[in-house]
Amino acid sequence: MALMQTLVAPEWVDYNGHMNDAEYARVFSLAVEALMDHIGLDAAGREHHGYTIYTLETHLCYRREAHEGQPLDIEFHLIDSDAKRLHVLFExxxxxxxxxxxxxxxxxxxxxxxxxxxxxxxxxxxAVGELPPATADIIESAGRRIGIRR
Known part of the structure; x- marks a missing residue:
């Protein structure tokens, strides 16, 4: 599901000439806010319900460089959910x-x-129940762990 669009801001570019690693995390944090807005937890919804969402864990994988001014599209995939948790993947x-x-x-x-x-x-x-479920290939790609292959 297409969730948000943005551009790589000049202040996000580092000494290597591409988007700094911390800025990828910023964009994904903004994506969580866009998801919250989508399910009714915008500012008014948070106030009305006295409810919010916290990020418990994140695993960020860098695939390619992003450069100043470049358009970015963030896609959302719901891997799993229960009564109070969402397991998601953003691309x-x-x-x-x-x-x-x-x-x-x-x-x-x-x-x-x-x-x-x-x-x-x-x-x-x-609203969470209406989110489209992730496809099998997205689910299969989730849950990676970091390690040096030997």
């Missing part, structure tokens, strides 16, 4: 559709007042 793509980076994340629904995990409010759970 950052260039204008030709090539994957520049991926970010696999575990997101948790949080009651703002208690600061504790809580099931999604009913209307948010309904």
């Amino acid at each position: 950052m793509r260039d204008a030709e559709g090539q994957v520049l980076a991926t970010s696999e994340q575990m997101l948790m629904g949080i009651d703002v007042a208690s600061g504790r995990p809580t099931p999604f409010p009913a209307d948010i759970a309904g």
Whole structure:
């Protein structure tokens, strides 16, 4: 599912002439906010429900360089979910559709007042239930671990 678009900002480019690694994380963080907006947890929704989403874990993979001014398309894939968690994968793509980076994340629904995990409010759970599920190839690519192959 296409989730958001942005451009590589000049201040995101580092001494190597391409987007700094931390800025990839920034774009994926903005993608989480776009996802929250999509399911009804924009500023008004967060205020109304006293509810938000925290990122518990993220695994970022860099595939290709992104350069100043380059358009970025962020695609969203729902790998799994339960009453209060979302296991997702975001893909950052260039204008030709090539994957520049991926970010696999575990997101948790949080009651703002208690600061504790809580099931999604009913209307948010309904919106989550309408998210398109990831395809088999996306699911198969998830759960990678870091290591030196020997």
